[in-house]
Amino acid sequence: MDENSGRSQAAQHILNQAEALFTRYGYDKTTLDDVARAAGISRSTLYQHWKKKEALFGAVLWRALRAFTVQWLAHIDADPQGGTFAGMFRIAFEIILKQPFMLALYKNDMRLLGSYMQFLEGSQIYVQRQLTQQMFLAKLQQAGLVRADLDVEAAAYAFNCLNYGLLKLSDMIPAEVAPAPERILETVMVMVERMVAPPQPGDPAAGQAIIREFAASALERLDALEQMFKATPQPQSQPQS
Amino acid sequence: MDENSGRSQAAQHILNQAEALFTRYGYDKTTLDDVARAAGISRSTLYQHWKKKEALFGAVLWRALRAFTVQWLAHIDADPQGGTFAGMFRIAFEIILKQPFMLALYKNDMRLLGSYMQFLEGSQIYVQRQLTQQMFLAKLQQAGLVRADLDVEAAAYAFNCLNYGLLKLSDMIPAEVAPAPERILETVMVMVERMVAPPQPGDPAAGQAIIREFAASALERLDALEQMFKATPQPQSQPQS
DNA sequence: TTTTGACCAAATAACGTTATTCGGTCACAT
DNA sequence: ATGTGACCGAATAACGTTATTTGGTCAAAA
Numbered sequence: 001m002d003e004n005s006g007r008s009q010a011a012q013h014i015l016n017q018a019e020a021l022f023t024r025y026g027y028d029k030t031t032l033d034d035v036a037r038a039a040g041i042s043r044s045t046l047y048q049h050w051k052k053k054e055a056l057f058g059a060v061l062w063r064a065l066r067a068f069t070v071q072w073l074a075h076i077d078a079d080p081q082g083g084t085f086a087g088m089f090r091i092a093f094e095i096i097l098k099q100p101f102m103l104a105l106y107k108n109d110m111r112l113l114g115s116y117m118q119f120l121e122g123s124q125i126y127v128q129r130q131l132t133q134q135m136f137l138a139k140l141q142q143a144g145l146v147r148a149d150l151d152v153e154a155a156a157y158a159f160n161c162l163n164y165g166l167l168k169l170s171d172m173i174p175a176e177v178a179p180a181p182e183r184i185l186e187t188v189m190v191m192v193e194r195m196v197a198p199p200q201p202g203d204p205a206a207g208q209a210i211i212r213e214f215a216a217s218a219l220e221r222l223d224a225l226e227q228m229f230k231a232t233p234q235p236q237s238q239p240q241s
Numbered sequence: 242m243d244e245n246s247g248r249s250q251a252a253q254h255i256l257n258q259a260e261a262l263f264t265r266y267g268y269d270k271t272t273l274d275d276v277a278r279a280a281g282i283s284r285s286t287l288y289q290h291w292k293k294k295e296a297l298f299g300a301v302l303w304r305a306l307r308a309f310t311v312q313w314l315a316h317i318d319a320d321p322q323g324g325t326f327a328g329m330f331r332i333a334f335e336i337i338l339k340q341p342f343m344l345a346l347y348k349n350d351m352r353l354l355g356s357y358m359q360f361l362e363g364s365q366i367y368v369q370r371q372l373t374q375q376m377f378l379a380k381l382q383q384a385g386l387v388r389a390d391l392d393v394e395a396a397a398y399a400f401n402c403l404n405y406g407l408l409k410l411s412d413m414i415p416a417e418v419a420p421a422p423e424r425i426l427e428t429v430m431v432m433v434e435r436m437v438a439p440p441q442p443g444d445p446a447a448g449q450a451i452i453r454e455f456a457a458s459a460l461e462r463l464d465a466l467e468q469m470f471k472a473t474p475q476p477q478s479q480p481q482s
Numbered sequence: 483t484t485t486t487g488a489c490c491a492a493a494t495a496a497c498g499t500t501a502t503t504c505g506g507t508c509a510c511a512t
Numbered sequence: 513a514t515g516t517g518a519c520c521g522a523a524t525a526a527c528g529t530t531a532t533t534t535g536g537t538c539a540a541a542a
Contacts, residue, residue: 126413153420154428161406169402172367179394187395194435283516
């Protein structure tokens with residue numbers, strides 16, 4: 001169904017290399033030469049796919065966000081207790097842990113994004129995260145899957161703090177004194193569960209439905225932003241001048 | 242009772258200025274000239290009190306840690322619900338928020354500690370924090386003030402993450418989208434409370450007793466470390482050579 | 483059409499040198 | 513005793529210059 005599958009396949013290969021390099025060295029310290037060399041192509045060829053370095057990074061970022069959402073959705077569909085907030089929280093957390101780029105995005109920020117930040121400008125990544133979780137919790141609450149007396153805004157904020165701390169502290173505390181990851185995760189899950197679970201449990205299926213709808217809309221929003229992120233080169237349009 | 246109260250008074254004044262400067266500019270970027278000028282004395286006079294820059298910073302650090310512990314203890318004694326873990330957590334949090342130096346220490350920024358880090362060496366500040374909270378939770382659990390089935394090590398870790406995230410995210414998320422501090426604090430307190438509170442509440446007085454004992458031993462340990470921290474100049478001892 | 487090496491201007495790293503500052507000491511004044 | 517200005521060596525900042533790299537373009541080769 002993809003007319004130029006060869007081209008897109010090549011692009012994916014390049015993006016893989018670029019993602020690894022960006023993750024390791026950050027935006028500023030990763031040169032297009034590095035990317036081209038790692039991908040086994042010439043630097044000029046990169047410009048056939050993305051006309052600016054920003055566009056390349058944007059493509060990596062966009063793809064990672066999309067992959068995260070897709071995986072999240074898949075796991076939730078598969079997981080029997082994916083309909084609860086805590087289960088969802090856990091799945092998101094585990095996926096991030098497995099994706100180095102997303103992990104770096106979450107905890108390091110400034111080094112990974114480097115001077116790409118000014119491109120994102122007012123995009124305000126943490127603000128976005130906060131608002132998204134807020135809205136999400138509110139929807140679950142509306143459906144009776146989250147206790148009615150929960151202050152969703154404050155709770156979203158607290159969960160974000162917890163999330164951030166979990167990711168960040170993991171490389172500040174040596175493994176010897178930190179409990180095993182599974183125990184931490186288990187404990188955090190219990191904490192989240194006790195915090196949001198309503199007195200009588202709601203319908204998990206309803207939860208999954210909300211999450212599906214939510215993930216779908218997230219994907220739509222992402223796709224709508226594709227242009228902004230990737231800024232593809234002139235395909236064959238624009239018979240200008 | 243202090244034979245040289247004038248001297249110690251002067252030292253406190255110097256420490257005040259030094260603390261403010263260290264908090265604002267960090268260890269490396271704060272010069273002894275700045276401190277001396279701010280304190281209205283000559284730089285040489287500083288050496289009458291502390292023989293190295295490290296010693297000056299150590300004195301500031303030590304004093305801040307001590308003040309924190311003392312205040313903590315006082316508030317807990319005064320607060321009617323100071324005997325619960327959540328209440329204690331709240332008090333510690335609020336005190337830290339009010340002490341810029343401690344706040345900077347927690348948020349950590351290598352900027353504050355700068356090259357003083359190598360002096361602390363294996364002191365491992367986060368490790369210490371983790372172990373302390375662990376032990377503390379365990380004691381409360383033993384006294385029945387924390388539910389018996391709580392994984393204290395993992396919980397201590399999670400609380401540390403939460404704490405860190407709360408302090409750190411506060412300047413990453415603009416005030417417009419963040420809920421009011423009181424609401425956040427309230428929500429976090431509920432979360433902590435639900436996490437650790439045993440089915441039937443224990444005796445608050447017992448909790449306060451444990452905390453008092455704990456704070457007392459912390460003060461003792463601190464006092465024992467005073468030499469290491471402050472490294473006072475040669476008083477009149479050492480009739481050597 | 484796709485890929486590439488050569489090319490350009492701007493940004494950045496490297497370098498050596500010069501000033502300045504900084505932590506720390508000491509003889510001297512009070 | 514207590515405080516201070518002058519002083520020292522080492523570290524750091526400032527500076528200008530030179531090399532190198534980097535993002536981006538283009539005409540030519542495959």
